[in-house]
Amino acid sequence: MAPEYVNREAVRERVARLLDEYGREGVAVTTAREPPEEDFETLRGYAEDGYLGGGYCVVVREEADHPGFSETMPEDANTEGPRALLALGRYGESWGPAGGGREAGETFEAAAEREVREEVGVDCSVTDVLLVRRVTVVDPDSGDEIHLAYVVFEAAYDHGSIDVQETEVAGAAWFDDLPANRHPYVRPFAWRWSA
Known part of the structure; x- marks a missing residue:
């Protein structure tokens, strides 16, 4: 029996x-070909119900959008230049873009903006694509494939203050210098930031 290619055309x-x-x-x-991290049939069910991957945002807040400091901050505190919003992974391993799974009927952009709002309490608007990671999950028994895409966007800050959903991320912060322990999804953005 020929292998099935779940969501291949939709992702393409x-x-x-x-x-x-x-x-x-x-x-x-x-692109990557991977074995399933969980039960393949469970993932197939999600994919057949519309799951195609996820969207993530590196949110950029311009200097003019900085809320200012409280009176207790030292006088030499810096508000100059833009800041990038990154979230600390659930297990504290690295700083990366906030985001998550795309729901059926959503664009990757809408998913990314919704997930940023849910995970870290900030509203943003997608401005550019930084990274597209196409993943093919292969069932080692049947050879069937599930095709997924994970898209990282650059986004402009609209409004809101960091309010972390602790079940999703361990923390979030605005950075003027990107941290050394950043997630691979931030690497395509790093060259723009250092320029």
């Missing part, structure tokens, strides 16, 4: 739309 179409809409130049596109 959505990734093509992103690259056409935002432009392909400067977007890191990676």
